[in-house]
Amino acid sequence: MGELYENEYPLVSKGVWSGIINLKTHKLLNSKPEYGSLYLQAKVCDSGTYFLLDKDKKTICKIADYVPNGLIPEVDGCGDYIRLRINEDDMINWFEEPDFSDFMEDSEVVEKIDVHIKEVV
Numbered sequence: 681m682g683e684l685y686e687n688e689y690p691l692v693s694k695g696v697w698s699g700i701i702n703l704k705t706h707k708l709l710n711s712k713p714e715y716g717s718l719y720l721q722a723k724v725c726d727s728g729t730y731f732l733l734d735k736d737k738k739t740i741c742k743i744a745d746y747v748p749n750g751l752i753p754e755v756d757g758c759g760d761y762i763r764l765r766i767n768e769d770d771m772i773n774w775f776e777e778p779d780f781s782d783f784m785e786d787s788e789v790v791e792k793i794d795v796h797i798k799e800v801v
Contacts, residue, residue, distance in 0.1 A: 689720075690711070690712070690715040690718060691710065691711075697720065697722065698710075699711075699720075699764075700733070700737070701772060703778045703780075705771075706771055706772045706773075706774050707770050707771055707772070708766050708770045708771075708772060709770075711766070711770040715766075716768050717765075717766060717767050717768045718764075718765075718766040719763075719764070719765050719766070720762065720763070720764040720765075720766065721761065721762070721763045721764075722761065722762050723760055723761050724747060724760060724761070724762055725760050727745065728744075728745070728746075728747060728762070729742055729743070729744045729745075730742060730743045730744075730747075730748055730752075730783075732780070732783050740783075741783055743782060743783060747760065747761070747762060748782035748783065752764075
């Protein structure tokens with residue numbers, strides 16, 4: 681995300697963006713009214729971690745390292761980027777329905793999410 685926005689951008693802590701998105705409704709669940717509309721673009725270079733949660737927000741599985749492009753569609757063929765346009769009502773403008781096949785084929789089952797992000801110095 682770059683040094684400029686490392687801890688100033690909404691939902692960013694220690695350089696990590698942590699958004700929770702309802703994939704059925706395309707809504708960002710952990711947004712706040714003061715964020716307004718957002719455009720998130722990040723070159724993640726195969727370094728993200730993506731968790732699939734059930735309806736009770738319990739972890740089902742995860743994908744580490746690469747962007748699950750069936751879920752977060754590529755834009756202009758750039759699979760190393762995440763680009764999300766989030767409206768003031770916290771809805772994400774996805775042009776396609778999410779595809780979970782990456783999670784079905786390449787994910788790891790996890791018991792729980794480690795919520796303690798350690799800063800690398």
